[in-house]
Amino acid sequence: MTSILQRIADRTRVQRQSPANWLGRSSTRCIGIDLDIDIIRVSSLGRSSSHTKHRGKYVWNTYNQIQLPSLVADGPSVGSEKSAANNEIDSPQRLGEWISNVIELLPRSVDSFRNAVSISLPPSWTHYGMVRQSELAAANENCDAMFRGSIFRSDAHTRSWDAGKQTDHVMMASVAKQPTLDLARRIRSLGYEICGIFAQGMALGGAAHSLTTLNPRCVAVLGKDGGTISMLGCDPDAGKPTGLCRQLRGLPPASRSSFSQLMSLEDLQPWLDQTAQDIGATLDYANRLNQVWEDHAVDARPVMIAGDLAPIPGLDVAIASRIQKPVAVWRFASDERPLSTTVPTPASVDATAAVSLSLAHLSASLLRRGSR
Amino acid sequence: MIHHHAKLLGKFALPSSFVRQLDLLPCEFYEEVETNRVRGWWAFVLTLLLIGFGNLVLTDWLRAESSRRYAKLLKDKVAPVLEIRNQALQQSVMNQKLQRWIGHVESARPDDSLVQTLAAVTTAVRTQSREAMVDSIEIALPTEIVAISSAADDSPNAHPHTVGKLAIDLRVSQTEIVQQLLARLAEQPRLDDVSVQGDTVAGDGTRLKIYAVPQATRVQP
Numbered sequence: 001m002t003s004i005l006q007r008i009a010d011r012t013r014v015q016r017q018s019p020a021n022w023l024g025r026s027s028t029r030c031i032g033i034d035l036d037i038d039i040i041r042v043s044s045l046g047r048s049s050s051h052t053k054h055r056g057k058y059v060w061n062t063y064n065q066i067q068l069p070s071l072v073a074d075g076p077s078v079g080s081e082k083s084a085a086n087n088e089i090d091s092p093q094r095l096g097e098w099i100s101n102v103i104e105l106l107p108r109s110v111d112s113f114r115n116a117v118s119i120s121l122p123p124s125w126t127h128y129g130m131v132r133q134s135e136l137a138a139a140n141e142n143c144d145a146m147f148r149g150s151i152f153r154s155d156a157h158t159r160s161w162d163a164g165k166q167t168d169h170v171m172m173a174s175v176a177k178q179p180t181l182d183l184a185r186r187i188r189s190l191g192y193e194i195c196g197i198f199a200q201g202m203a204l205g206g207a208a209h210s211l212t213t214l215n216p217r218c219v220a221v222l223g224k225d226g227g228t229i230s231m232l233g234c235d236p237d238a239g240k241p242t243g244l245c246r247q248l249r250g251l252p253p254a255s256r257s258s259f260s261q262l263m264s265l266e267d268l269q270p271w272l273d274q275t276a277q278d279i280g281a282t283l284d285y286a287n288r289l290n291q292v293w294e295d296h297a298v299d300a301r302p303v304m305i306a307g308d309l310a311p312i313p314g315l316d317v318a319i320a321s322r323i324q325k326p327v328a329v330w331r332f333a334s335d336e337r338p339l340s341t342t343v344p345t346p347a348s349v350d351a352t353a354a355v356s357l358s359l360a361h362l363s364a365s366l367l368r369r370g371s372r
Numbered sequence: 373m374i375h376h377h378a379k380l381l382g383k384f385a386l387p388s389s390f391v392r393q394l395d396l397l398p399c400e401f402y403e404e405v406e407t408n409r410v411r412g413w414w415a416f417v418l419t420l421l422l423i424g425f426g427n428l429v430l431t432d433w434l435r436a437e438s439s440r441r442y443a444k445l446l447k448d449k450v451a452p453v454l455e456i457r458n459q460a461l462q463q464s465v466m467n468q469k470l471q472r473w474i475g476h477v478e479s480a481r482p483d484d485s486l487v488q489t490l491a492a493v494t495t496a497v498r499t500q501s502r503e504a505m506v507d508s509i510e511i512a513l514p515t516e517i518v519a520i521s522s523a524a525d526d527s528p529n530a531h532p533h534t535v536g537k538l539a540i541d542l543r544v545s546q547t548e549i550v551q552q553l554l555a556r557l558a559e560q561p562r563l564d565d566v567s568v569q570g571d572t573v574a575g576d577g578t579r580l581k582i583y584a585v586p587q588a589t590r591v592q593p
Contacts, residue, residue: 045519121396126396157396157397157398159393159394159395159396161393161394173396175396177398179396180396180397181397181398181400181401184397184401185401185404188405194397194401194405196391196392196394196395196397197395197396197397198394198395198396199394199396202394203394206390206391207393240393240394241390241391241394243394362391365387365388365391366388366391366392
């Protein structure tokens with residue numbers, strides 16, 4: 001009897017939830033847009049109203065993958081050792097074309113919801129570096145010069161934060177200023193309210209605990225075009241983020257074109273060894289740098305993997321055996337999944353959607369605390 | 373699971389200041405957005421003010437225009453009245469002037485009321501001079517106008533100067549001509565209230581007394 005009443009109450013509540021409530025103050029949808037060279041992933045978190053107990057909490061509402069036209073065969077790469085391999089797109093025209101494609105294919109908002117969106121740029125657009133505090137200015141100039149010499153033809157915009165608690169090293173992440181601004185303006189003109197642009201790894205690291213209920217030691221994005229590994233912590237005294245971030249290499253060009261999530265581990269062999277070694281080295285480096293992160297049970301906390309390649313069966317075990325640490329695949333901590341997903345294999349959606357979901361969560365936390 | 377998660381979302385939500393420090397978007401963008409917002413707000417306010425001002429001006433102008441039209445209408449309607457008034461004024465001035473002239477003329481003329489009365493009697497009697505013989509004529513001209521207040525008491529003797537009196541003694545040979553004579557006298561403009569009294573038969577005809585009220589031209593109030 002009570003359950004029936006409850007259901008009726010829920011239904012009326014759902015009906016009452018309208019996109020725009022009184023005086024045009026519209027409800028908010030928190031969106032994450034994960035831009036990659038050949039694909040866009042869009043997730044949205046919205047406020048739940050159908051569950052009485054959890055009214056006002058965020059639930060995963062939608063997930064979309066949008067394939068970009070393949071005129072851009074490969075990503076523009078900056079400053080990394082892989083740049084020699086990615087020489088197909090070497091003109092600013094191609095870059096403009098790619099941005100136009102993205103703008104053209106992004107979903108449009110047709111209702112009166114307020115769309116708060118966070119964006120992540122393709123991993124190859126971001127340059128990571130680690131320098132001493134004293135050398136930061138010089139490093140910034142280097143970055144500027146490097147981005148000006150690249151296809152971006154623009155100054156760099158650099159953000160830096162402490163690499164650890166007791167080091168004088170800072171981690172810096174740079175993006176090209178003008179293309180980023182251009183992209184943000186054009187996405188804003190579609191009706192999105194832009195909360196920020198984040199590096200993939202930073203977004204994942206920030207939101208992993210909330211979205212998966214696991215507190216990972218570090219998060220690795222394994223994409224076929226490259227990825228990042230990041231460790232993110234918070235200096236509780238200063239309230240400042242501390243983090244390490246580095247790029248991981250993508251699949252060799254030969255196996256990129258034939259990529260699918262049903263590939264076997266043997267096909268990935270040279271890449272797998274290399275990536276596992278990189279992850280292990282990063283962990284060792286972090287340990288050596290200092291005991292940055294919450295020092296208790298550091299080793300018990302898993303390394304979390306996400307991205308295109310993460311759902312390949314057996315990959316987590318293979319990496320775990322190589323680095324001798326626990327490995328977990330990124331999984332959204334709820335049984336509810338969006339209904340209208342365009343993804344053919346919903347089982348592996350979580351790890352693929354991880355970045356966009358994390359971005360959506362960042363949008364949510366930026367909104368909840370109000371202003372910037 | 374969802375219950376657990378929903379709780380965690382609230383619990384482990386990142387502080388926004390923390391997240392903000394990871395933001396790679398140059399702050400020019402936010403400044404731009406803010407500038408646009410402020411500019412939009414001001415544009416809105418200015419537009420509102422402009423509309424208000426325009427409204428005020430328009431209303432004012434319309435009101436002025438309508439009052440102007442009303443004034444014009446009034447002027448058109450009043451014009452003939454004014455003209456008539458003007459003419460009346462002119463005429464009254466003219467009238468006064470003429471009146472003054474009349475006064476002058478009147479004052480320069482001798483008073484001939486007595487002669488006129490006599491002339492009236494003579495005119496009336498002349499044709500029948502054979503049949504009617506006038507013995508005597510007694511004329512008393514009025515010199516004062518009866519004041520309206522004192523007109524109430526009807527005894528004319530109270531004001532002897534206000535009523536004129538004409539008495540004619542005459543003899544007629546034949547009684548028939550008396551009526552003709554009376555009619556003639558009544559025709560005279562300067563005689564009122566003609567009446568006959570007494571017809572004593574004497575040796576050489578019938579004796580009559582005819583009374584009338586003569587008019588005087590120069591009476592004083």
